Amino acid sequence: MTAELVRGQNHPLSQVRLEVRVSAGRPVVAGATLSDEQGTVRGAEWVAHPGAPTLPGLEVSKQAAADHRLAFDLDALPGTVHRVSVLLALPAGAGPVRFGAVAAPFVAVTGLDGSEVASYTITGLDTESAVVALELYRRQGAWKVRAVGQGYAGGLAELLTDQGLPEARRLADTINEAVAQGLARSVPAPSPRTPDTDRSRHAAASAPGPDQPYAGPQGASGTVPPLQTPSSSPYDTPGGQGAAVPQPGYQGGTAQPDPSAVGQPSGPATGPVDYSHPGRRTSAPPTPPPTAPPAPPGQPARPVAGDATGWSMEERLYNQVWGMFEDLARTTAAYRSAVDFADSRMEQELDKALSDPRSRIGGQSDAAREAAQAKHADLVDQARAALDRDLAQLAAEADVVEPALPAAYARWDNPVWHGYRVPMEIPMAVRLGDLHLPESEELSIPMLVRLPLERGLWIDSGRATLEDSLADADELGRLAMDTAVANAARLLAVYPAGEFTVHVIDPAGSAASSLAPLVRSGVLDRPPAAGATGVADVLTRLTQRVDLVQMAVRGGAADSLPPGLDTAEQLLIVNDFPHGFDDRAVTQLRYLADEGPAVGVHLMLVADREDAAGYGPLLDPLWRGLLRLTPVPDDHLADPWVGHAWTYEPALVPPGSHVLQQVLAQVAEGRRPWNR
Numbered sequence: 001m002t003a004e005l006v007r008g009q010n011h012p013l014s015q016v017r018l019e020v021r022v023s024a025g026r027p028v029v030a031g032a033t034l035s036d037e038q039g040t041v042r043g044a045e046w047v048a049h050p051g052a053p054t055l056p057g058l059e060v061s062k063q064a065a066a067d068h069r070l071a072f073d074l075d076a077l078p079g080t081v082h083r084v085s086v087l088l089a090l091p092a093g094a095g096p097v098r099f100g101a102v103a104a105p106f107v108a109v110t111g112l113d114g115s116e117v118a119s120y121t122i123t124g125l126d127t128e129s130a131v132v133a134l135e136l137y138r139r140q141g142a143w144k145v146r147a148v149g150q151g152y153a154g155g156l157a158e159l160l161t162d163q164g165l166p167e168a169r170r171l172a173d174t175i176n177e178a179v180a181q182g183l184a185r186s187v188p189a190p191s192p193r194t195p196d197t198d199r200s201r202h203a204a205a206s207a208p209g210p211d212q213p214y215a216g217p218q219g220a221s222g223t224v225p226p227l228q229t230p231s232s233s234p235y236d237t238p239g240g241q242g243a244a245v246p247q248p249g250y251q252g253g254t255a256q257p258d259p260s261a262v263g264q265p266s267g268p269a270t271g272p273v274d275y276s277h278p279g280r281r282t283s284a285p286p287t288p289p290p291t292a293p294p295a296p297p298g299q300p301a302r303p304v305a306g307d308a309t310g311w312s313m314e315e316r317l318y319n320q321v322w323g324m325f326e327d328l329a330r331t332t333a334a335y336r337s338a339v340d341f342a343d344s345r346m347e348q349e350l351d352k353a354l355s356d357p358r359s360r361i362g363g364q365s366d367a368a369r370e371a372a373q374a375k376h377a378d379l380v381d382q383a384r385a386a387l388d389r390d391l392a393q394l395a396a397e398a399d400v401v402e403p404a405l406p407a408a409y410a411r412w413d414n415p416v417w418h419g420y421r422v423p424m425e426i427p428m429a430v431r432l433g434d435l436h437l438p439e440s441e442e443l444s445i446p447m448l449v450r451l452p453l454e455r456g457l458w459i460d461s462g463r464a465t466l467e468d469s470l471a472d473a474d475e476l477g478r479l480a481m482d483t484a485v486a487n488a489a490r491l492l493a494v495y496p497a498g499e500f501t502v503h504v505i506d507p508a509g510s511a512a513s514s515l516a517p518l519v520r521s522g523v524l525d526r527p528p529a530a531g532a533t534g535v536a537d538v539l540t541r542l543t544q545r546v547d548l549v550q551m552a553v554r555g556g557a558a559d560s561l562p563p564g565l566d567t568a569e570q571l572l573i574v575n576d577f578p579h580g581f582d583d584r585a586v587t588q589l590r591y592l593a594d595e596g597p598a599v600g601v602h603l604m605l606v607a608d609r610e611d612a613a614g615y616g617p618l619l620d621p622l623w624r625g626l627l628r629l630t631p632v633p634d635d636h637l638a639d640p641w642v643g644h645a646w647t648y649e650p651a652l653v654p655p656g657s658h659v660l661q662q663v664l665a666q667v668a669e670g671r672r673p674w675n676r
Contacts, residue, residue, distance in 0.1 A: 002108070002116040004624065005147035011118040013136070013143040016074040018117065019110050020086050020134065025103040026096070027064040029089040029156075029179050033163055034081045040164035044171050046081075047160070051178030058084065064091045064179050074136065074143050083137040085148070085163070088122075089130040089156050092176040099125035099151065104640045107133045109145050120147040121640050129155045303397035305404035314406055318428050318448060321401065321409065324394055325435070325445045326641075331390040332437050333642040338383035346376040387439060395443050402446075405431075408494040409446055412486070412653045412660070420663050422497050422670035426451055430494055432487060432629065435637065435646040444649065449627070451494070452569060456593050456603030458626035459484045461576075462610055477576070479631035480606045481514035483650045484573055486660065487629075488604065490651070491571060492523055493663050497670035501566055503538055504528035504573045507580025511606075521664035523671065535580050539588040542572060542601055546592065549599040570601045577607035578615070586615065590622050 003011040022030050031049040033041045041047065048060045057076035061068045070086065077084070088105055096102050099122075108119040122133055128151025135146050152158040156175055160168035308323055310316035353368030403414070408427040410416050411434075430451055434444035461480035492500055504515060506528040518524050529538045548565065552558045561567070578586060593603050605626060612619050628636060635647040653660045 003118040005118055005120040005145075007120075007124075007147050007149045010144045010146040013074075013109070013117065013145055015111055015117075016072075016143065017112055018072050018074075019112065020068075020070040020072065021108045021110055022068040022070070022086075022088065022105060022133070023107075024066055024088065024105040026066055027091060027094070028066070028068075028105065029064050029087075029091055029175065030061050030068040030070060031087045031089075031175070032058055032060055032070065033085045033087065033160070033165075034077065035083045035085065035163060036080055037082045038164075039083060041160070043166065044174075047165070047171060049171075049175045049178065051174055057081075064094070072136065081138075083135055085132050086134040086136075087130065087156070087159060088133050089159075089175075091179050092155070093180070098127045098129055098153075099131060100127060105131075105133065106640075109134070109136075118145050118147075120149070122149045123640065123643070124149065125151045127153045129153065130159045132159065303393070303400050305400045314428060317401065317405055317409060320397075321405075321446050321448055324397060324401070327390070328394055328437065328440060328443065328445060329639060329642055329644055331387055331394075332439050332644060335383050335387040335439060338386075339380055342376045342379035342383070345379070346372045349375070391440055391443055394440075398443060398445075405446070408490075409448060411446075412651065412657065417659050417663060420493065420666055422666060423494060424496055426496065426499070427494050430490055431651055432457075432490075433651045434649045436649070437644060437646060438635075441647075447648065452600065453597060453602045455597055456605065456626045457484075457487065458623065458628045459487075459604065459606045460609070460628055460630050461606055462608040476631060477510075477606075477608075478514060481511045481575055483629065483631045483652060484575075484604050484606050485514050485518060486650070486652055488571060488573055489517065489660055489664055489667075492667050495569065497667075499568045500571065501525060501568045502571045502573065503542070504575070505535055505538055505580075506530055506575045507532075507535055508576060511575040517660050517664055521661065522668045523664055532580060532582070535585050538572070539585055539592070542570060542592055542596070543588050545570070546595050546599055546601050550595065553599065568600075570596075571604060572601070573604045573606070575606045577605055578612045586619070590619070593622055593625050 005011060022028070029050060031047065032055075033048075034046040034055065035041050044052075046055070048055045048058055050060070050062050050064070053060045053062050056078060057073045059071045061070070072084070074084075086107065088107075090096060090099065090102075099105070104125070105122045106119065107122070109117045111117065120134060122131060125131060131151040132148045135148055137144055137146065152162065155172065157169045157172035160171060165171065306313050306316040306320065308316045308319035310319050349372040350369060353372070354365055402411070405414065405416070406427065407414075407416050407420055407423075408430050410431065428450065429448040431446050432449050433447045435447050436444040459480045461477045488502055492502060502518065502524055503526070504518070504524060506512070506515065507530060509528070509530050511528070515528055519527065529535060545565065548561060552561050572592065574589070577589075581589065589603070589605075592601055593605075596602060603626065605622075609623060629650060630636065630648060631650055633647055633649045635645045637646045637648050638644065639646065
C-alpha cells in the first residue's frame with residue numbers, strides 16, 4: 001500500500017530499480033543531484049538535468065513538462081553517492097514565477113510496474129520557484145525515501161548553491177537555456193483560461209488533434225485532479241485523476257503529419273505532397289463545442305453547457321464541472337485572503353495608534369479606531385462584492401450545466417433518469433455527491449470520481465465526526481446504508497449489462513430495509529451474506545478471484561483464467577463493520593482493499609471507526625486507503641491546492657421518489673439476456 005508522506009517523513013525502499021513520477025499540472029523542470037555523505041554535490045557532472053539527462057543509475061526528462069517519469073537504478077550509482085535529491089523548478093521566462101501560483105506538485109515513488117511505494121504532495125510553497133521534492137538516501141546499507149519540500153525563492157541557482165555546488169549560477173543558466181530550447185520544440189499547450197473578468201470558456205479548436213487536458217486533487221492542475229484531481233483529479237481530492245487523450249498524428253515530443261488527414265495546399269509547397277484520398281479520412285475531428293451568443297458590451301458571456309475542451313460532450317461536461325470547482329476554489333481563496341489582509345491591517349493600525357500614550361488624550365485613539373474600522377469595512381465590502389460577482393456567474397453556469405449532465409453525472413432528481421437506458425460504454429466518471437463552501441452554500445459543485453474506482457469507499461456511520469447531526473446512532477446507521485445503496489445503484493446503472501457485479505455482507509441482517517431495492521430488483525447474484533459462515537464465504541471467493549487475476553496478469557496468461565470466473569467489476573458492500581468479523585476475515589478485507597482495485601474488486605464499507613478501535617493501529621491503513629464519505633453533510637474533504645475544507649453532501653434519492661426502483665428494474669432487465 002502507498003505510504004502518503006508528509007514533510008520530513010521517510011519510508012524504506014524495498015527495491016532499487018524504480019521511478020519517481022511527477023504531476024504538477026503545468027510545465028516544470030525536473031532534475032536530480034547526487035551528493036556524498038556530507039550532502040555536497042561535487043560538481044556539475046553530479047547533476048542530471050534537461051541539458052544532461054543521463055547519469056550512471058538515473059535518467060531525467062529532457063524538457064519541461066506537466067508530468068515526468070524519472071528512472072533510477074540505485075545499485076548502479078557510484079559508491080561515493082549517498083543521497084539523490086529530486087528537484088523541481090519553474091521554467092524561467094515561461095508562465096508563473098512562483099509555486100504559490102500553481103497547483104501543489106505531486107510526486108510518487110513507484111516500482112517499474114507502476115505500483116506506488118510512497119507519495120508526497122508538496123504544499124506550503126509561496127514565493128519559491130525551485131524546490132527539493134524528495135531525497136533517496138542510503139542508511140546502513142539500505143535505501144530510504146524522505147519527503148523534503150524545501151523551496152528556494154532564488155530558483156535553481158540558490159538551490160544548487162545550498163547543496164555546495166561550485167559555479168551554481170553558471171549551471172543554472174545552462175539548465176534554463178536547455179529548457180528554453182525544449183519549450184521552443186514542444187507542442188503548443190491548450191488555450192489558457194479566460195481572465196476572471198470574463199469567465200466564459202473558449203471553445204476547443206475544431207482542427208484534428210487539439211491538445212486536450214485531463215481533469216483533479218487530484219490533481220491536478222488547473223485541472224482537478226480530483227478530490228482529484230487528480231490523478232486526480234484528488235482530490236481525494238474530491239476528485240479524480242485522468243489520462244491525457246491520445247492525439248492523432250502525435251508521436252513523442254514532436255508533431256508528426258497524420259497520413260489520413262486531408263491535405264489542401266494553400267500556397268507554395270513546403271513539404272512532401274499528400275497523396276491520400278480526400279474521401280478516406282479515418283480520424284475525424286470532434287464536433288466543435290457549443291458557443292454562447294455574443295454578450296452585450298461590458299457584460300460577461302452567457303454560460304453554455306459543454307463549452308470546455310474535450311472530444312465528446314461527456315468529456316466537455318466533465319472538464320467544465322471541474323473548471324467550475326477550480327473557479328469556486330480560487331475566488332473563495334481570494335476573498336478569504338482579502339479578509340485576512342484587512343484584519344491584519346486593522347490590527348497594525350490600531351497597535352500603532354495606541355502605542356503612543358499621547359494619542360489617548362483628546363479622543364485621538366477613538367478617531368484612529370474608527371478610521372481603521374472604516375478602512376477594514378471598505379476592504380471587506382470590496383472583496384465581498386468581487387466574490388458575489390463570481391458566485392453569480394458560477395450560479396448561472398450551474399443552472400445551464402446541471403440539466404445537461406448525463407445520468408452518470410446527474411443528481412437523482414434530474415429528469416435524465418426518467419429516460420434511462422442501460423449504457424453500452426463505461427462513462428468517464430460517476431457522481432458521488434456535491435461539494436460547497438461556507439461562502440457559497442447555495443452553490444454546489446458535483447463531486448465526480450473517475451471510473452473505474454481507484455480505491456474503495458467508506459461510508460462513515462460514526463457519531464464522533466457527525467456531532468452536528470440531529471440523527472441518533474441507529475438513524476445514522478440507516479442513513480449510511482441508504483447512501484451505500486444509492487451509490488451502488490448508480491454504479492450498476494452506469495456500467496454496461498453484465499460488467500458490474502454487487503455482493504453484500506450484512507452479518508446481523510440489520511440492513512434489510514435499506515437493501516430492499518437491490519434485493520427486490522434482482523440485481524444481486526446472491527442474497528446478502530449473513531452470519532460468520534456467509535462472511536467467510538464471500539471474502540474467500542473474492543480473495544481467490546483477486547489472487548487468480550493477479551497471477552494471470554503477472555504471468556501474461558489472461559486467457560488461462562477459469563471459464564466460470566466472473567470477469568466483471570466486483571463491488572463488495574459491507575454493513576456494520578467490524579461486527580461479525582473475526583481476525584481472519586479482517587485480514588481478508590484489508591487484502592481486498594489494498595489489492596482489489598487493481599484487478600477490478602472494489603470495497604464499500606459502512607462502518608463506525610470507534611467500533612473497530614479494539615483492533616488498534618492494525619486498521620489504520622484501511623481507513624486511510626478508502627475515500628471517506630458521510631451520510632449527512634459534513635466538511636471533511638480538503639483540496640490540495642488551497643486547502644479549503646469542502647462540505648460534502650451525499651447523493652441520496654429524494655424522499656418519495658421511485659426513480660431508484662425504476663433504474664434498478666432497467667438494470668435487472670438488461671442483465672437477463674446477458675446471463676442467458
